[in-house]
Amino acid sequence: MYQVDVLIQGFPGRAVCHGGLGWSTITLLRGEGRVVLLDVGAFGVRKPLAKQLQAHGVRAQDVTDVVLTHAHYDHAVNFTLFPNATVWIGDAELTWAASEPAGFNPLPELYVRELCQSPRVKRIQAGDAFxxxxxxxxxxxxxPGHLIFVLRGNEVPIVFTGDAAKNRAELLSRSVADSDDMADSISTLSLIWDCWxxxxxxLLIPGHDLTMVLDASGEPQYIGQREASIAAWFSETLEQSTTIDLCANAGTGLFTDLVAR
Structure with missing residues (x-):
């Protein structure tokens, strides 16, 4: 039914001194006459997202649907980049987000306001086959209004968990790092496991990690290889930068000096 491509790989971590990384998963689905993006990321992902869309032959104006798991900035703000897309978001989620006062939290107040006002936005209910x-x-x-999405039409079903299950550690520990209601989060994790x-x-595509599948013993196994690094200018010239590999499988070679060519 749909060809599915993960455009932006979510990352299961956070910056120690500078707040959340905001590196969330963005997935492209094509089929049934539609071009769908499931979650759309934060400001910092715009350049790599544009590059990935181009590599897959998709223009911003080609996107027919943007599906949002929840209203946090790192999953939602880039809906503005797709002028022809219907934007789908949970009614309970948007109602809650709009009622929250501006504060030091991940809700992008002005973008929530635009979601509430835009005629392109369609509110959905749990249970809807939208x-x-x-x-x-x-x-x-x-x-409070977070949704997960189950794609049952493909031969291989896919569960898109957003931040209800951000990474493998949350799935295995049956606990979460960030929650407005921990009891609800734990119940939701049980629902996700049942669907999986x-x-x-x-397949399970989480909000901040690689795609996973359950092996024969029922344990989550990654599909693909994690890629995450930061280039920093620690030297005295712009021609030389230091790459800091953020992947656990990098071994001892975490810091590599690169000379620009």
């Missing part, structure tokens, strides 16, 4: 093959399920905890186990081979 796009061919998709089902929205209530997944409160991280935010429902059919062998089902």
């Amino acid at each position: 796009l061919p093959g998709f089902e929205a399920l209530a997944a409160p905890g991280h935010t 186990r429902a059919k062998p081979g089902t």
Whole structure:
């Protein structure tokens, strides 16, 4: 039904001194006459997202649907880049986000206001089959109106968890790092596991990690290889930068000096 490509790889971490990394997963789905983006990322991902869209032959104006798991900035703000897209977001999520006062939290107040006012935005309820093959399920905890999405139309089902399950550690520990309601988050994790186990081979695409599948023993296994690094100018010239590898499999070679060519 859909060709599925992860455009931006989510990262399971946060900066120690400078707040959240905001590196969330963005997935492209094409089929049924639609070009769908599931979550759209934060400001910092705009250049790599544009590059990935171009590599997949997709223009911003080609995107027909933007599907948002929740209203936090690192998943939602780039909906403005896709002028022809219908934007789908949970009614309970948007109602909650709009009622929150401006504060030191991940809600982008002005973008939430635009979501509330834009005629392109369609509010969905838990249980809605709002796009061919998709089902929205209530997944409160991280935010009160968070939704997860189950794609049942493909031969291989896919569970898109957003930040209801940000990474493998949360899935395995049955706990989460950030939650508005921890009891709700734990219940949502059980729902996610039920959806994941429902059919062998089902893929799970989390909010801040690699795609996973359950192996024969029921343990989550990554599909693909993590790529994450930072280039920094620690020397006295712009021609020389230092690459800091943020991947756990980097071994001892975490710092590599690169000379620009």
